[in-house]
Amino acid sequence: RGAVVTFIDITERRRAADALRGAKEQLEQRVRERTRALETALRQVRELAARSEAVREEERTRIAREVHDELGSLLVALKMDVNWMDRRLSEQARRQPEEAEGMRERMRCKCQNMSRLIESAVDNVGRIITDLRPSILDHQGLWAALEWQAQEFVASAELALDWRMAVDGAPEPAKPLAIAVFRIFQEMLSNVGRHARARRIAVRIRHRKGLLRLSVRDDGIGAAPQAFEAANAYGVMGMRERAGHFGGDIRIKSVLGRGTHMELTIALTPGEVT
Known part of the structure; x- marks a missing residue:
């Protein structure tokens, strides 16, 4: 009876397996880090987009408020002045010459006031436009x-x-x-x-x-x-x-x-x- 014992050196095989396992772990670690970085970047992009939309909405609200408060009030004043002029002109034929002359003077003053209101409206429009794009x-x-x-x-x-x-x-x-x-x-x-x-x-x-x-x-x-x-x-x-x-x-x-x-x-x- 006898026995045959064979020894095989697997050192290099183990080293290769260990190197492969290490490379795999490093790759997985890099993938995880890259995934986290991409998730962070995506979250920041979403937050920036949400913030940009909020800023745009605030700007729309501000412009709407300025148009309403400033241009709206000016246009209402102009409308009232135009209605006043319309009524006075319709009554002008029934007035005596002296009274008609006095009314014409009042209407000239009213026209000057309307001109100032229009200039103010133009300035406000220009300012709003400048805020949007100089x-x-x-x-x-x-x-x-x-x-x-x-x-x-x-x-x-x-x-x-x-x-x-x-x-x-x-x-x-x-x-x-x-x-x-x-x-x-x-x-x-x-x-x-x-x-x-x-x-x-x-x-x-x-x-x-x-x-x-x-x-x-x-x-x-x-x-x-x-x-x-x-x-x-x-x-x-x-x-x-x-x-x-x-x-x-x-x-x-x-x-x-x-x-x-x-x-x-x-x-x-x-x-x-x-």
């Missing part, structure tokens, strides 16, 4: 619109403005890009007005080799960096979404007690690398 953006271009917006903001917020713009030779961007840059600039200023408690702001707008750099720096209270990455930082999310749509980038630096610096970098012409 006409200066269409008529004079992005650079003039940016300066106008900055001056309007510091006048209403009572801030000092350090303004520097160097865009000589810069091409006028296409309308969609110009609107995006203008809205991003508005949001930067809005952040200063809502949160910064600043006394002055510095605006720098520079163009070089096809790239636009637009920055707003304030001397306000600043904020922690995570404040700009919070899920409810809809303004920042909106700016980044607008900039990213055109291949641009938003950088934010803020120090508690030392203010905030926001900068947009974006190509004015397609194909430039930011």
